[in-house]
Amino acid sequence: MFNTSLPVTYLTLQYRYTQKFDGRNQLPFVHRKRPSESRVSTYDLPSSHLGTMFRIKPSNTNQADDSASRDAKVSKLRAGLGPLSGRSLKFCTDPCLRRYLEAQNWNLDKAKKMLEETLKWRSTFKPEEIRWHEVAHEGETGKVSRANFHDRLGRTALIIRSGKQNTSCPEGNIRHLVYLLENAILNLPEDQEQISWLIDFNGWSLNTNVSIKTARDIIYMMQNHYPERLAIVVLYSPPRFFKAFWKVVKYFIDTKTFEKIKFVYPNNKDSLELMKSFFDTENLPSEFGGKATLNYDHEEFSRLMAQEDIKTAKFWGFDDVAVHTNGNNGYSKAEVTPVAVPADAIMSRLKTADHLEETTHPTLLITADTVYFHEIPDEVIDRLIKEGIILNVDGGLMLVHPLTLPFVDTVIGTADSVMGLPRGLTEKLIQEAL
Numbered sequence: 001m002f003n004t005s006l007p008v009t010y011l012t013l014q015y016r017y018t019q020k021f022d023g024r025n026q027l028p029f030v031h032r033k034r035p036s037e038s039r040v041s042t043y044d045l046p047s048s049h050l051g052t053m054f055r056i057k058p059s060n061t062n063q064a065d066d067s068a069s070r071d072a073k074v075s076k077l078r079a080g081l082g083p084l085s086g087r088s089l090k091f092c093t094d095p096c097l098r099r100y101l102e103a104q105n106w107n108l109d110k111a112k113k114m115l116e117e118t119l120k121w122r123s124t125f126k127p128e129e130i131r132w133h134e135v136a137h138e139g140e141t142g143k144v145s146r147a148n149f150h151d152r153l154g155r156t157a158l159i160i161r162s163g164k165q166n167t168s169c170p171e172g173n174i175r176h177l178v179y180l181l182e183n184a185i186l187n188l189p190e191d192q193e194q195i196s197w198l199i200d201f202n203g204w205s206l207n208t209n210v211s212i213k214t215a216r217d218i219i220y221m222m223q224n225h226y227p228e229r230l231a232i233v234v235l236y237s238p239p240r241f242f243k244a245f246w247k248v249v250k251y252f253i254d255t256k257t258f259e260k261i262k263f264v265y266p267n268n269k270d271s272l273e274l275m276k277s278f279f280d281t282e283n284l285p286s287e288f289g290g291k292a293t294l295n296y297d298h299e300e301f302s303r304l305m306a307q308e309d310i311k312t313a314k315f316w317g318f319d320d321v322a323v324h325t326n327g328n329n330g331y332s333k334a335e336v337t338p339v340a341v342p343a344d345a346i347m348s349r350l351k352t353a354d355h356l357e358e359t360t361h362p363t364l365l366i367t368a369d370t371v372y373f374h375e376i377p378d379e380v381i382d383r384l385i386k387e388g389i390i391l392n393v394d395g396g397l398m399l400v401h402p403l404t405l406p407f408v409d410t411v412i413g414t415a416d417s418v419m420g421l422p423r424g425l426t427e428k429l430i431q432e433a434l
Contacts, residue, residue, distance in 0.1 A: 073101055073108050080112045087128065087316060088119050095193055103227035103256065118225045128316045130179040131405065132305035138176035141166045142296030146184055147198070149283035149292070155231055156184040157196040159285075159294070163203020170214040177218065181226060183308050186315060194231035196278065200287045201238045212248055219252045232278055233261045236288050264289075303409065310406050318405065374407045 074097050084092055097115070104110035122128075139145065143164035147157035158180060167173060184195045210218075222230070238246075250258070264271040266289055275281070275289055284290025312318075380403055387403075 070098070070101070070106060073106060073111075074098055076108055077101060077112055077115070080108070081115065087122070090316065091119070091122065099193065099228035103223075114224060114227070121225055125178070127178045127182050128312065129318075130175055130182070131309050131312075132179065132302060133408075135172070135176040135179050136298075136302055136305075138167055138172050139301070140298050142298065142301075144177055144180055145296055145301060146180060146187070149280075151196045151231065151278050152280060153192060153231075154189045155192045155194055155196055156187050157198060157279075158184055160197060160199045161203075161287075162199060162201050163205070163208055165208040165210065170211065170217065173210060173214060174218060174221070178221070181229075183305070183312070185226075185229065186308075186312060194229055196231045197233040198288055199233065199235050201236060201242065202287060204239065204242070206241065206245070209245060212245070215245075215249050216252045219249070219257075223254055223257055228256075230257065230260050234264050234275070234278075234288065235261065236264045237266055238263065306409050309408065313406050373404075374409050376404070376407050380404075380407070 074094055077097050077100070078092070078094075081092065092115070097111075100111040100115045100118075101108070104114060141164040142159075142161060143166060144158065144160050147159050149157065151157055181195075188195065253261070262271075262274060264275060266272075272289065275284065279288075279290065281290045283292050285292050285294035287294050384403055
């Protein structure tokens with residue numbers, strides 16, 4: 001074995017810093033010291049790394065022991081979290097616990113702290129409750145969308161088109177991204193836990209870019225609340241002036257995440273081979289060097305996401321209504337096609353209720369926005385009327401109500417404009433009145 005305490009004249013373990021555009025550092029390597037070399041820092045390398053560097057093959061016994069040790073840590077982490085219930089219990093699966101341990105190099109205390117912070121974040125941010133109609137305006141240009149193809153391992157891919165940025169609200173951008181992240185994860189095959197990111201820089205400029213603070217917040221969220229969820233992040237053909245932004249942002253990225261970020265260029269052989277190893281070029285859009293065409297249709301994507309919202313509600317247990325399914329698409333047997341339900345039609349149904357007082361005059365604001373519902377069973381409508389809350393809601397029906405949400409097909413517009421005055425117009429009128 002090598003003695004790591006040998007003088008540098010015999011063995012030097014060094015880490016050479018490079019000034020490449022992508023900001024990467026070379027991996028540790030072993031060589032004899034060259035006095036003529038400059039800007040070289042010398043580090044002590046743990047002896048545990050020598051097996052990897054010199055290809056010392058671990059024994060099967062060690063592998064078994066390591067696997068048993070990790071299983072034990074998963075059990076200890078679960079015990080350390082204490083009793084869980086509801087969404088926290090559903091979130092904290094064994095694979096989830098393993099991801100947090102892996103992110104912290106199997107340090108039990110650090111993984112526990114990290115996971116507890118995520119559970120606290122999820123209890124306040126409530127990512128599983130975000131619905132498409134709440135963030136649809138952020139996605140009108142297709143700046144972030146779920147791809148209609150997968151990588152070679154069947155993993156979900158997210159497409160980010162940096163030049164399509166259409167809003168400047170940090171919270172809105174993050175909620176939109178979180179919604180799509182949750183949806184991408186929900187659509188992963190059972191044997192996969194990671195998603196692929198494809199970032200297109202066509203049309204990107206400093207004016208269309210998110211702020212450094214927003215980028216930092218997104219990086220923090222990904223690393224701390226979605227650990228080990230990234231398979232690869234492809235930065236495809238970034239312009240030269242992206243270098244200034246990258247120089248700042250890269251300092252917020254931890255080592256594990258950094259290793260998954262790949263700078264890809266269309267005329268670079270290594271880049272082409274990397275893309276082929278992860279994606280089938282027949283399905284890959286031309287924006288990323290493939291042969292397919294990338295067309296984002298916001299209305300079509302909205303319909304897809306409305307269907308996905310039903311799936312999300314069922315996964316998290318929000319749909320406590322018994323839906324009579326036909327076993328194929330999850331909708332009622334009586335359903336033929338989604339129908340637009342005008343607010344006055346809904347209110348006319350409510351007026352038939354015996355308990356509605358004669359003096360009750362529902363006030364409706366009918367806008368150009370439309371909500372498409374699947375057929376709503378009579379028993380659901382009866383429960384809504386009995387509950388009574390919808391009698392005080394503009395438009396007659398709350399889109400986010402747990403009884404009605406599973407039956408929403410598509411929202412054309414935004415939730416606030418469907419249920420009343422659009423928020424932007426309301427704020428404008430208030431400002432004018434002050």
